[in-house]
Amino acid sequence: GNSVTQMEGPVTLSEEAFLTINCTYTATGYPSLFWYVQYPGEGLQLLLKATKADDKGSNKGFEATYRKETTSFHLEKGSVQVSDSAVYFCALGVNFGNEKLTFGTGTRLTIIP
Amino acid sequence: NAGVTQTPKFQVLKTGQSMTLQCAQDMNHNSMYWYRQDPGMGLRLIYYSASEGTTDKGEVPNGYNVSRLNKREFSLRLESAAPSQTSVYFCASRKKILNTEAFFGQGTRLTVV
Numbered sequence: 001g002n003s004v005t006q007m008e009g010p011v012t013l014s015e016e017a018f019l020t021i022n023c024t025y026t027a028t029g030y031p032s033l034f035w036y037v038q039y040p041g042e043g044l045q046l047l048l049k050a051t052k053a054d055d056k057g058s059n060k061g062f063e064a065t066y067r068k069e070t071t072s073f074h075l076e077k078g079s080v081q082v083s084d085s086a087v088y089f090c091a092l093g094v095n096f097g098n099e100k101l102t103f104g105t106g107t108r109l110t111i112i113p
Numbered sequence: 114n115a116g117v118t119q120t121p122k123f124q125v126l127k128t129g130q131s132m133t134l135q136c137a138q139d140m141n142h143n144s145m146y147w148y149r150q151d152p153g154m155g156l157r158l159i160y161y162s163a164s165e166g167t168t169d170k171g172e173v174p175n176g177y178n179v180s181r182l183n184k185r186e187f188s189l190r191l192e193s194a195a196p197s198q199t200s201v202y203f204c205a206s207r208k209k210i211l212n213t214e215a216f217f218g219q220g221t222r223l224t225v226v
Contacts (some may be wrong), residue, residue, distance in 0.1 A: 002200060043117075043218050045217065046214045046215075089155065093214075099160060101146065101205075101215055103155050103160075104155055
């Protein structure tokens with residue numbers, strides 16, 4: 001079956017530090033990969049996505065590259081801000097008749113001024 | 114621009130009581146989902162509906178029922194609530210085409226005492 005393994009948290013960084021949150025997956029078929037962000041008290045919102053191998057998704061200074069050879073989709077940001085404090089979820093979706101979306105357990109990120 | 118709307122936002126139930134969580138989307142999406150979010154366990158799929166008139170079990174369907182009332186609405190029912198069902202519940206919807214992301218509601222925080 002499909003699964004997503006995400007870096008355990010919580011992660012605490014100082015402002016302007018470099019961020020990496022690891023995500024690896026197993027899937028049958030050809031998955032699309034997503035990073036979602038959840039701010040306190042809110043639902044999940046899409047941060048970025050990649051739909052095929054070697055694609056790079058990017059948004060708000062965050063980036064992730066779809067690596068088929070290592071089955072990974074690590075989230076990176078060069079310089080984090082306090083406003084980036086949130087929970088981050090890696091997810092995959094497989095099409096062609098399977099409508100399920102599979103999520104990782106989430107990584108809580110706290111940025112200290 | 115409502116997106117996905119869930120009601121209620123908060124609810125406290127006594128063990129054995131029943132209730133229905135409501136979800137509606139205005140994006141003309143075919144697929145709809147119910148997830149629960151628990152600390153350390155990420156998002157787990159309860160049920161999903163790939164199209165109007167169809168529903169399928171996810172990872173954790175026991176104790177729940179769903180109804181896809183029409184294309185817009187997908188409700189989740191707890192027939193006899195248990196403390197183990199204390200959680201935050203999220204509804205999501207998605208277009209039924211390749212590589213699309215899901216859109217989430219704001220969540221319902223349910224406490225069963």
